[in-house]
Amino acid sequence: MAVAKKNLFTDEENRIADLAKAISHPARVSILLYLIKKNSCVCGDIVDELPLSQSTVSQHLKELKRVGILQGDIEGTRTCYCINPKVWMEMGNLFKVLTEKFKGCC
Amino acid sequence: MAVAKKNLFTDEENRIADLAKAISHPARVSILLYLIKKNSCVCGDIVDELPLSQSTVSQHLKELKRVGILQGDIEGTRTCYCINPKVWMEMGNLFKVLTEKFKGCC
DNA sequence: TTATTTAATCGTAAAAATACGATAATTAAA
DNA sequence: TTTAATTATCGTATTTTTACGATTAAATAA
Numbered sequence: 001m002a003v004a005k006k007n008l009f010t011d012e013e014n015r016i017a018d019l020a021k022a023i024s025h026p027a028r029v030s031i032l033l034y035l036i037k038k039n040s041c042v043c044g045d046i047v048d049e050l051p052l053s054q055s056t057v058s059q060h061l062k063e064l065k066r067v068g069i070l071q072g073d074i075e076g077t078r079t080c081y082c083i084n085p086k087v088w089m090e091m092g093n094l095f096k097v098l099t100e101k102f103k104g105c106c
Numbered sequence: 107m108a109v110a111k112k113n114l115f116t117d118e119e120n121r122i123a124d125l126a127k128a129i130s131h132p133a134r135v136s137i138l139l140y141l142i143k144k145n146s147c148v149c150g151d152i153v154d155e156l157p158l159s160q161s162t163v164s165q166h167l168k169e170l171k172r173v174g175i176l177q178g179d180i181e182g183t184r185t186c187y188c189i190n191p192k193v194w195m196e197m198g199n200l201f202k203v204l205t206e207k208f209k210g211c212c
Numbered sequence: 213t214t215a216t217t218t219a220a221t222c223g224t225a226a227a228a229a230t231a232c233g234a235t236a237a238t239t240a241a242a
Numbered sequence: 243t244t245t246a247a248t249t250a251t252c253g254t255a256t257t258t259t260t261a262c263g264a265t266t267a268a269a270t271a272a
Contacts, residue, residue: 008157009132013139017132024127025230026115029204033119036208044248051114056231058250063229077239077248085210092205098135099198101142104191131260150218162261164220169259183218183269 016098019091022067027052028060032069032083041073041080122204125197128173133158134166138175138189147179147186 009017023029027050034049035042047057061081064070068087072079115123129135133156140155141148153163167187170176174193178185 009136013132013135016135017130020126020135021130023204024123024130026119026123027230029119029122029126030115032204033207038211039209040211047249052230053232054249055233055251059230062250072249074238074249077246079249082211083208085208088205088208092201095198095201095205098129098138099194099201101139102189102191102194103145105144105146105188133260153219158260159262160219161221161263165260168220178219180219180268183216185219 041082043078147188149184149186
C-alpha cells in the first residue's frame with residue numbers, strides 16, 4: 001500500500017495511524033521522554049542519550065518532525081528540539097477519543 | 107534493530123512503541139473503529155469492510171492479536187473478534203500518561 | 213460422503229523502515 | 243583563514259512490513 005491507497009481510509013484513520021507510526025519505535029519514545037524530562041528545548045545531547053549512531057538518531061528526529069510532534073530550531077551550529085504543544089495535544093486527544101470510544105462489549 | 111537491541115530501551119518504551127505500532131496502519135485503525143462501532147464481537151465481515159484482500163486483512167488481525175488488543179474466538183467455521191478490554195485500557199493508560207507527562211516548556 | 217464456507221497460512225514480490233559510515237554544510241572558535 | 247564542532251544528508255545493506263493469490267484446514271451443509 002503505497003501513496004495511492006491512502007484515500008481508501010478516512011482522514012482520521014490516516015492521521016491516527018501516522019501519529020502512532022511516529023511513536024512506534026522505542027528510540028523515538030525514548031527521545032520524547034527525554035525531552036519531557038528535561039522540560040525545556042534540548043540542543044544536541046539527544047544523541048548521547050541513545051544507543052544509536054548520530055545519523056540514525058537524526059533520522060528518528062526527522063520522523064518526529066515529519067508528523068509535527070517535534071520542532072527543531074537552528075541556533076548556530078546546534079539544533080534545539082522542542083515538542084510542539086499543539087500537535088502533542090492533537091495526538092493526545094485523538095488517542096483519548098479513540099480509547100474512550102470503546103465502552104466494552106462482551 | 108532486530109530482536110537483540112530491544113533491551114537497549116526500557117520495558118515501558120518498548121511497550122508503548124509496540125502498541126503504537128499495532129495502530130500505525132490505517133487499516134488496523136479502521137478495523138478497531140469498526141469493532142467499536144458494532145459494539146459487539148464481530149464474526150467475519152471485517153473483510154467486507156476493508157478495501158483489502160482477505161489474506162491481508164487476516165494479517166492485520168494477526169498483528170492486533172499479537173500485542174493483545176484483539177482476541178479471536180473460533181465459532182465453527184467463523185472467528186469472532188473482540189477488543190480485549192484489559193489491553194485496551196493498558197494502551198489508553200500508557201498513551202494518557204505519556205501525553206500528560208508533557209506540561210509545556212518553551 | 214462430498215461440496216461449501218470461512219479463515220489462517222504459505223510463498224513471494226514490492227515497498228518501507230532501520231541502521232550505519234562517510235560526506236557535506238554551516239557556524240563558531242582558534 | 244584554518245580548524246573544530248554540530249547536525250543533516252547521502253549511499254547503501256539489511257530487515258521488516260505490506261499486499262496478494264494460492265493453498266490448506268476445519269467445520270458445516272447438502
